[in-house]
Structure formats: C-alpha cells, structure tokens
Amino acid sequence: MQTLPLNGPLTAFIAYTLWGLFPLYIRQIDHIPPLEIVLHRSAWSLLFVVGLLAALRRFAWLGPVLRQPRTLAPFATSALLLGANWLLYVWAVNGGRVLDASLGYFINPLVNVLLGVLVLHERPQPLQWAAVALAAAGVLWLAVGVGHVPWISLVLAASFGLYGLLRKTATLGAVEGLALETLLLAPLAFGGIAWLALQGSGHFGAPPLVDNLLLLAAGPLTAVPLLLFASAARRVSLATLGLMQYISPSIQFFLGVFLYREPFSTGRGIGFLLIWTALALYSAESWRVLRRSRLAAAA
Numbered sequence: 001m002q003t004l005p006l007n008g009p010l011t012a013f014i015a016y017t018l019w020g021l022f023p024l025y026i027r028q029i030d031h032i033p034p035l036e037i038v039l040h041r042s043a044w045s046l047l048f049v050v051g052l053l054a055a056l057r058r059f060a061w062l063g064p065v066l067r068q069p070r071t072l073a074p075f076a077t078s079a080l081l082l083g084a085n086w087l088l089y090v091w092a093v094n095g096g097r098v099l100d101a102s103l104g105y106f107i108n109p110l111v112n113v114l115l116g117v118l119v120l121h122e123r124p125q126p127l128q129w130a131a132v133a134l135a136a137a138g139v140l141w142l143a144v145g146v147g148h149v150p151w152i153s154l155v156l157a158a159s160f161g162l163y164g165l166l167r168k169t170a171t172l173g174a175v176e177g178l179a180l181e182t183l184l185l186a187p188l189a190f191g192g193i194a195w196l197a198l199q200g201s202g203h204f205g206a207p208p209l210v211d212n213l214l215l216l217a218a219g220p221l222t223a224v225p226l227l228l229f230a231s232a233a234r235r236v237s238l239a240t241l242g243l244m245q246y247i248s249p250s251i252q253f254f255l256g257v258f259l260y261r262e263p264f265s266t267g268r269g270i271g272f273l274l275i276w277t278a279l280a281l282y283s284a285e286s287w288r289v290l291r292r293s294r295l296a297a298a299a
Helices: 008-029 034-056 062-066 069-094 098-118 126-146 151-168 174-199 209-233 238-244 247-259 266-298
Strands: none
Touching: 008 069, 008 098, 008 209, 008 238, 008 247, 034 069, 034 174, 034 209, 062 069, 062 174, 069 098, 069 151, 069 174, 098 126, 098 151, 098 247, 098 266, 126 151, 126 266, 151 209, 174 209
C-alpha cells in the first residue's frame, strides 16, 4: 500500500487544516527552546512511524533502500529541508511572528509554480505568470515597508516548496518516505536530546508532567499531517496542492491577528493584499484551465 485510503484532495485538505492549527500547539510550549522542540518532533515522529510500519508489517523495503545511495540522497536532502523548515517555523511562532510564518505559506504556492516550470517543465498560462509577478511585487512592497526582505517568509516558502517537489517525485510511499527521513535525522535528534539531558538543560523528564506529554505529542502531531501531505503530493498536481495550501496560512493569519494580536499595519496589509490578489488570480486561472481540460477529456 503506497498511499493512504483517502482521495488526494481530501487528504491534502486535512493535512493543511492540521498545519494551520499547529501554532495553537507550539504556543503551549513556547517556553522551551525551538531547537529542543524540533529535536523532539523528529525523535517522536520516528517512533510513531516505526510503530505504524510495525502494525502494517512493512519493513521489507528498508534493507534495499539503505543499500542504494541514489535513493538515500534525495531523502537525505528532503530530511534536511524538513528539519530546517521545522526549526524556522517553531522559532517564528514562539517569537510572536505567526504572521511572518503565514506569509511564507501564502507565497509557497507560487514557489510551486516556479518549481513546476523549472524542474517538471510545466507550462503556466499567461495569467498565472501575472500572478507570480504580482506576488513578487507584494514581497517587494513588504521588504520596502519593513526595511528588510521578509526572509522568514521566503525561506519557509522555498524550503517547503523544495520538500514538496522531492516528495512528489519520491520513489517511496508516504509512510516509508517519512520513516526514512526521520531515520536519517535520528542521530541528530536523539543525540541532541541526550546532550541536553547530560547538560541538565533539557525539559524532557523534568517537571511539569504536561511539558513531557506535550513533547511526546509532537510525534503524532508532526507525523500525521506529513503523512497525509506526502500521500496527497503523489496523487495530485503541484497546482492543486498550491490551491489547497491557502487553507493553512489563512488559519495561521487569523490566529496571528485575532488570537495573538500581532501588529498588522496598513503597509503590511497592502503587501498581503497584493499577494492575496495574486493567489486569487492564479486560483481562478488554474480552475479555468482544469475545467477546460476536463471538458476536453469528456468530449
């Protein structure tokens, strides 16, 4: 079984909704350093996925894969991209920059367009190119308005865009792929947790009990949406993933503005408006192209 028993769009919808709500979890442990949180995310995700593989009795793939450098190389790259994305995201949320994080995932669909063109040789329509240009203008406006390039947003968008591309073209299924990624990160994750424990600065194993339970919960809370995303990425186009990804940053945006009361100036609003307009334009054109293709296929 290479994919989860849900259709592609529904799988992506659930994944993006869970990611959109993730700041609610991160804020419960914002007193723990971001690097320590990421170490636990990786470690407990591995144990969660290994348990899932054991229940499914699906370990036969591991031996041959570990003997194939051509298979390991892309997964090592995706693992590093995933770890870097996690670290920056947790740091941004804990630092009260949920809006910066949400902007990164608003930009990501347009990064998917560029990757689709450069790597998969997809051919966007003229209006889709116009949407990319409009989003670039929005990023430039934000850079001028705040006095610096919104690097958090851009790095989050680029790292997750590249991760999605690698998972789309991966040779392993969703569960196996995440297992291999977290296995490759395991020396860093468990080594880091052990080092913090020896230094007496780690939070795991120390009171309060709720912190320990929340760190353990990082495993399933991280693995489940990633498994859903990886499964969806293999069954739907990058354009469809881009359209559905609006769910996650939209939820994060409303959390940042209305729950966490992060500052949202008029200048910043103009930048977001340009990017939202670009996304609306791109969505409408993508929907038109998809509908035309379906009609042609039906005819």
